[in-house]
Amino acid sequence: MYHNISYEDLTPVEKHFLKASGKEFIYEPTEKIPVIQIKNFYELGRFTALRFIEWVQQNPGGVISLPTGKTPEHFISMISYYLNNWNNKSVQKELEEVGIDCSIKPDMFSLHFVQIDEFYPIDSSQHNSFYYFVKKFYFGNLNLDPQKALLINVNEIGTAEGLPLNKIFPDRVVDLSLRTRWPSTRLERLQKTTIEMVDEFCTNYERKIRELGGIGFFLGGIGPDGHIGFNIKGSDHFSTTRFTQTNYETQAAASVDLGGMEIARSILTITIGLNTITYNENATAIIIAAGEAKSTIVRDSVENSFSNKYPATVLHKLKNARFYITNGAALRLRERRFDDVKKESPLSQKSIERAIINLALEKDKEIKDLNYDDYVSDKFGKYILEKTSKDFSAINNSIIEESMKKFNRGISSVENQIILHTGPHHDDIMLGYLPYIIHLVRNASNKHHFAILTSGFTAVTNSYMLRLVESLKEYLSNNAFLDLFNEDYFNPSNEYGKNKDVNLFLDGLSAHSRTTRKEASARRLLRNILEIFGNLNLTEVNFKVHELINYFNSQYPGKKDLPEVQKLKGMLREYEEEIVWAYFGFSTKSVSHLRLGFYQGEIFTETPEIERDVMPFVNLLRKIKPTVLTVALDPEGSGPDTHYKVLQCITEALKIYEKEEDISNLKIWCYRNVWNRFHPAEANIFVPVSLNSFAIMENIFLNSYGSQRDASFPSYEYDGPFCRLVQKIQSEQYQTVRLCLGKDFFMNHQIPRVRAAHGMVYLLELSLNEFYTKSIELKKLTEFKTPK
Structure with missing residues (x-):
């Protein structure tokens, strides 16, 4: 059943933030559950923390269930801040402003904590287990009582027969069909x-x-398929705590935590059920979501x-259920978007274009x-x-004309430009707009430089590194690199050697020789080892290679690597990037690897610093002196992720550089790729993409990376x-432009x-x-300053 919820049913904290949003709390009948919009990710965390404090004040000894991962970053930090500074006058003023009674400090120690979910099989002591997260961030910061907790400690x-998990499930695969069939081996009997x-x-x-009366305060994120906990799309609304499989979307989202899809595909989960969450009909259940990437599943x-x-x-059946979301996550909530459009004065051309292009897509006309x-x-x-007082045909024509301008800009010649292409990660540039680069490089009057700003080491699995290191071991054992080593070929400062590595790899591609490509990669790996670990002789190199083999064999997937290994993985990504641009004749001098220091592989990432993270790019601007700069411009995400920080x-x-040089005529080309995409109304350049360009992109990607x-x-x-x-996205974008033109x-x-066009880059x-x-x-x- 649905509850008729009025404004008076909202709490003082909710009323405060609702007023600040300028929105209604529910737009009936379209919306089935109250929604409170917040301006950014940090404010979302602050609001949720204040609502939690308000609930705890009213429910001492209550049962709480809180999320893991990046979603609760500011929720956790703000609760900790308020509790640790409860008697601070500025904090008390802030609490009073939202309607919280400062005379009652929340009794966190009285609460019963319920862990939502966990991977299985997993060692609970691993840093990527949810049990570890809960112990570190909740019990380590909020003064909760471990004795009152219900936790999912897989180790217990x-x-x-009391055997270790890795003996029961040696390949980490759990076959749930054993629930209903006879085991055929001793191992299966144990399983x-x-x-x-x-x-x-x-x-x-x-x-x-249930003996505790059910969960009183549930806070959860929402997955790309809509999962809450690990209750994936298709889960029974009457489900309870269970041992279950996941789906592809959930596996993809968990792959970074688990060390790759190879692990995520096979791992199972223990999760509380949907009926577990709603068992207490008076429960406060809140879903938080930030960023445009969540807007579709929020709408649904x-x-x-x-x-x-x-x-x-x-959750629609709970009278105290809510969605707390950022403006980006609310993008596709139809009534709220309409409310935004109505507030525009005058009505913008972008809003008109967005609405009518969407109408054309909906009508397929x-x-x-x-x-x-x-x-x-x-x-x-x-x-x-009504607002424009224009005839529909005039509006149609204006959109067609605007689309034609955008398209003509995409096919017009670009000459005599110095283009500095930037990517937050390796592969961002080529996935964003490689088909355009294919045409830009054909004009010799243009100069190009490619800069990757982070090292990207988190995208390299231990199993892949193990294969490379074992390959290098083969070459070393055969003394295949002895002469090159004695010739100082592997000296890290040897630019000729670096370019030779890349060129040898391309020779291997040309000749369809895996052996040649394998040798080229082994050469570069040896060069990287010498750069990281110093001027080693061959005996020491062999020892280091054995050390690395042991390391990659012994590390659990997803574990944070040692700094030296992070660098080794990052340098592999750099080598791959150099191969990409060597396809077009660019040497390693045309590719800069900035390795900005904020990127360290932590769940809650660091804030960029001027000297460490900004000045390296200032120096590159001084060197290249670009007339065109390309930048990954993503919309508001779930906080300050790598793309945003870059x-x-x-x-x-640029602000520092413009004090030295006149860059008033600098053009900025903004792009998006697989994580976010422009609506055609947001873009102003449409670049046609041929099947030939798609073929080139696939060949380069699969062979280089x-x-x-x-x-x-x-x-x-997409499972692949x-x-x-990218081809799928650009093909869809082409179909949209076809409706326009x-x-x-x-x-x-x-x-x-x-x-020849069958795709489109925006x-x-x-x-x-x-x-x-x-x-x-x-x-x-997106930005924030967490109080100390």
Whole structure:
């Protein structure tokens, strides 16, 4: 059943933040659950922390269940801040402003904590287990009582004959069919017994939660498929705590934590059920979501009726259930977007374009064929007619004309430019707009330089490194590199040697010789080892190689690496990037690896610093003196992730550089790739992509990025390498532009390059001041200063 919820049902804290949002708390009948919008990720954490404190004051000894991962970063830090500074006057003033009674300090020690979920099999002492996270961040910061906790400590669940988990499940694969079939080997008998023990643990876990009266305060994130805990898409709304499998989307999201899809595909989970969450009908259940990437699943969860397809719809039956989301996550909530459009004065061309292009997609009609009835059948279309007082055909024509301008910019010649291409990670540039680069490099008047700002070591699995190191061991044992070693070929400062490594690899590609490619990679690995570990002789090199083999064999997947190993993995990614641009004739001097220091592989990443993270890019600007700069410009995400932090480093570097050089005419080309994409209304350059360009992109990606070929850390949207997801995205973008320009526009065009188009890249060109404005807008949505 749905509850009729009024404004008076909201708490003082909720009323305070709702007022600040300028929105209604629910837009009925479209929305089925109250939603409170917050301006940015930091404020979302602060709001949720204050609501939690408010609840704890009213429910001492209550039962709480809180999330793990990056989602609760500011929630945890803000609770800790308020509790540790409760008697501070400024804190008390802040608490009073939102309606919290400062005379009652929350009794955190009285609470019963319930862990939501855990991977299985996993050693609970590993830093990537949720048990570890809960102990470190919740019990380590919030003064909770461990004796009152219900935790999922896999190490204490038990196994058949008390054997270690790695003896029961040596390949980490748990076959749940053993629940219903006879085991055929001794190992299967041990596995069947262990599975039964886990099932029994789940039943007892559920019983203990219900004996406590159920969960009183539940806070959770929401996965790309809509999962809450590990209640994936399709989960029964009456499910309880259980031992279960996951789906691809959940595996992809967990792959970074677990050390790659190779592990994530096989690992199972223990999770509380949807009925566990809603068992207490008076429970406060809150889902938090930040960033545009979550906007689709937020819409589906808020606007749909009860459905197993969308697990969060189970919360609609709780009168105290809410969605707390950032403005980015609210992007696709139709009534809220309409409210934003109505507040525009005058109505922007971008909003008109977005609404009418969306209408064309919904109707599957070309823009020119949209009629009056189409407009008035759509809330946005009808409003646009009323607000602009224009005829629908005039609006259609304006969108067609604007789309044509964007397209013509994408096929116009670019000459005499110095283009500095930047990527937060290796492969960002090529996945963002390689088809455009293919045309830009054909004009010899243009100069190009490629800069990767972070080392990208987290994208390399231990198993891949192990294969490379074992390959190097073979060459060393055969003395294959003895002469080169004595010739100082492997000296890290030997630029000729670096370029020779890359060129040898390309020779191997040309000749279809795996042996040649293997040798080239082994050469570069040896060079990297010498750079990291110093001027070793061959005996010492052999010892170091054995050391590395032992390291990669013994580390559990997902464990944070030693700094030297992080650097080794990062240098592998750098080598792969050099191969990419060598396809077009660029030497290693044309590729800069900045390795910005904020990127350290932590779950909660560091804030960039001027000397460490900004000045290296200032120095590169001084050296290259670009006339065009490319930048990954993602929308508001779930906090200041790598792309955002790189953007801010570039922004600060430009502000320093412009005091030395006149860069008022600098053009900024903004791109997006697999993680986010422009709406055509947001872009101002449409670049056509041919099947030939798609083929080149796939060839380069799969051959150059060896560490990414198996898609160990993929997108949840596509089960495969990123290059194929990009082709899918760019193909879809082409179909959208066809609706704008006409389906026959491309087929009948006089230019062969246009006729060959079957994909489209969207770019946004900005002036320097426009870029600063965009960057500041993102900073307001994303940046924060956590109180100390």
